Amino acid sequence: MDSSSSPRVVKQYQVFLSFRGEDTRRTIVSFLHKALVERGIDTFKDDKKLEIGGSISDEIKEAIQNSKIAVVVISENYASSTWCLNELQMIVDLHKKQQLTAVPIFYDVAPSDVGHQRGTFALERYKCSKIMLLFSSEKRKFAEKIQKWREALTEIAGISGTDPKTCEDEAAMIEDIVGRVSRQLFSMETVKFCDTVGMNSHMEELNSVMDTEGLIGIWGMGGIGKTTIAKCLYKEHSHRFAYHCFIENIKSSAEKGLIHLQEKLLSNILGKGHEKLWSVEQGCLYIKSRLGNRKVLLILDDVDNLDQLHVLAKETSWFGPGSRIIITTRDKGLLFSSGVRCVYCVDILGKNDAIQVFKQAAFEGGEAPSDDYEQLSIRASSLAQGLPSALKAFGTYLRRMTSIEDWEKALERLKKVPHQRVMEILRTSYMGLDGRHQAVFLHVACLFNGDSVRRVTSLLDDGELEIKALTEKFLIDISADGCIKMHVLIEQAGKEFVREESDYMPWRQKVLWEEEQIIYVLQNNTPRFSHQGTTTIQSLALHICEMPHVLYIKGTIFNTINLKFLKVFQHLNDIESKLQFLPGTDGLPQQLRLLHWDAYPLTTLPLTYYHNLNYLVEINLRYSNLERLWYGNPVRHYNALELF
Structure with a gap:
């Protein structure tokens, strides 16, 4: 393809800087541009030394049109440049259409002079005589342009802006402007997570918690929506804080080192101009010294280790009065170890909300196309048991199914x-x-x-x-x-x-609970088989009601397995045990702690087991043929047992 026919990629900017170069390029604009970039704000600044001609270039027009905010530095000679006035006219027009936000800075000029076009803002210099206007359509157009400039100056003067005279110094002014721009950019973001089903109830509870200074915990199981809740909280409350920072997925970020976490925090709040850290201890001291007098909203998402929290916000005194530090975690013990006493527990979704979340992911428009799909949605959401991440995953997975039969098969698979x-x-x-x-x-x-x-x-x-x-x-x-x-x-x-x-090998599993696998293991008691790892089996739970036939086993199999927990159970008390010892081969694991065997087939425990009760804690032999536990006197460990 010829390169000339390829679509041109238009650069998107967050901020466009409009200024009179000869007045401010080497002063406030250079410092402001540096501060915006260091805050991570993508900013357009025209680096040409002189504005050439009266009309602004296509590049400038595109930069203005594709920016979210225009910061207009209005200086003494701003109106002497038709280039600047044309920029301002375009900015104000977009501002009125709410396609861009104008942020004026009145740099050593009075807003009233700008609004009323007095002094250097008088536009009489551009006027043409009435006689000349009669003979020139171009000059009539120029007169109309002057009127638009006048309207633009009046409009920009009426927008709340920054007046350097009200600031302590220029550095403080720049810091205030960058903070204001950052907050406005954040508020412009389209954040869909605040529309999440069930979010209103979370916000109602957490909004009151936000009045509590210091550390706040958001605790819940994985996939329950802690991060989404924290993002919505950040969206709603960040405007109250001059400095705010959201560090997502701290557990993953910490893999690059604890210093990396500290660098991330400082860069997000202070920009990239802070000094390079060389140790965790230095980072802690730096955070305290630079943020100790600043009101900060800090959200630390997915903290899973106390060290991660300690290097970022070990104490509330590291930050200024009124600061809030919010921690999301799956570990409640971590919160209490850190002195967090205000903990919000995130619960699973209720039935109706769960169905709604599922349908939003499964169907275009969020509604089931028929009653059949409505019933399938109810079944699918019940499998997720109110866990938001599972509801969305199931919905996305089933969305690609093209028939009810496919949905049925998929739901059966999700059960298993x-x-x-x-x-x-x-x-x-x-x-x-x-x-x-x-x-x-x-x-x-x-x-x-x-x-x-x-x-x-x-x-x-x-x-x-x-x-x-x-x-x-x-x-x-x-x-x-x-x-x-x-x-x-x-x-x-x-x-x-x-x-x-176990690499999906039943004889290597720590726990066995599936009937077919248990039968396979108990029937294959051979020297070859025992060398394959049966000693790893610690627990066995067999539901004998579902067994099609009686299974006869050698008691010596238990010498190979060395079980700790043996649970053979049935739900009915009128059936004969379907697990039987081969005659003369009875035996039980020597290190058994739990012996639960419904319909136990023998009248007493094996003689070999009589002297091996050091570990046994519970015997449960419901519906059994048992006549006595053992022959002889009770062993000295008897009173440690629980008999059922």
Whole structure:
């Protein structure tokens, strides 16, 4: 293709600087331009030394038309340049149409002189005689242009601007202008997240919290919308603060180092002109010295480590009076360790809001095209259990399906296999746990969801501390009646993590809960098989109601597996156990803590198990054939057991 036929890319600017070069190029305009650029504001400044001709160039016209704000520096000789007057006329016309915002700076001139065209702003110098006007259409057009300049000067004088006489010094004036421009640019941004379903209720609660000085926490599970809430809060309240900064995804940014986080904070607030940091300690001192007298709104998003918070805002005294530091995190313990006492907990969406969020993602216009799709939407949103990120992921995934049959198949798949986007979000929470917390998390997801806290903590090492850690990281909740509640998608993700860590080989899984896999493992008790990693299996939960046939096993299989938790359960009490020992091969794991075996087939516990109760915490043998636990006297560990 010939290059001449290619569309020309038009540069977009945030700010256009209009000024009289000979008056201000080397003074206020040079400093103002530098300050705007250092704040990260894309600014157009005409670097030509002289305005050539009376008409402004196409480049200047495009720069004005494609800018959001025009900062007009009106100096003593501004009106002596037809170039400047033409720029001003265009700026004012766009300002009236609300296509651009004009910000005047009256640099050593009185706004009233500008408005009434007195002194150097008098336009009589451009007038033509009445006789000449009769003979020249061009001069009549010029007279009309003068009238437009006059109107533009009157208009710009009526706009609230900056008068250097009211500022302490020029440096303070420039700082004030840049802050004002920054706030106006931010307010112009089209922010769709404030229209998010359910956001009004969040804002109602948080707006009152914003009256509290100091540290504020926003806490919730991954994917629940903490970042979106923080962005909306920032949008609504940043105009109240001369300095504001939103650092998104701190966990990811921290991978480049803690100094990188400090540099990011200082650059966002002070611009790029601050000195280079060479240590974290120096960065802390620099933040305190430069921001200690400034009223700041600082939002730190997705903090997952105390060090990240300490290098940016360890104490509220680092910032001026009236400052607010808002922290979003999945870890409630981190907030309390930092002295945050004002914590807003983000809950899942209610049923109606959840359906609405799903339909916005799934259908053009946000409405289901038929009753069938409406019912499918209800089913899909129930799978997400009120988690906004999952609702959007499911909606986007199903949007490409072209038939009801495709939707049905996709929903069945989502019941069994976690959506990739949801897995990515929840994996971040899981990987943030240490090894012991991960192990407990997986056991809760696969075995103990819905069980009483008292029971689960008794079965685990340091159970109270482990359960508390998962609660603080919003991976589980505790119901009013003292039971563990884990969100269905977190449970689903936890089971998928178990599969992933075993390379999808059942005999290598830490926990087994699927009937076919358990039968496979219990039936393949061979030396070859035992060398493949069955010792990694720590827990087994088998629902025997769903088994098609009775399974006979050798008790010696348990010597290979070394289970800690054995749960064989059924929902009916009138069926015979479908898990039986082969005659003469009864046996139980030696390190068992939980023995739950509904319809246990024997009349007593295996003799070999009699002397190995050092670890056992709970025996639950409902609907069993048990006549006695064991022969002989109770062992010394008996009173440590809970019998059901």
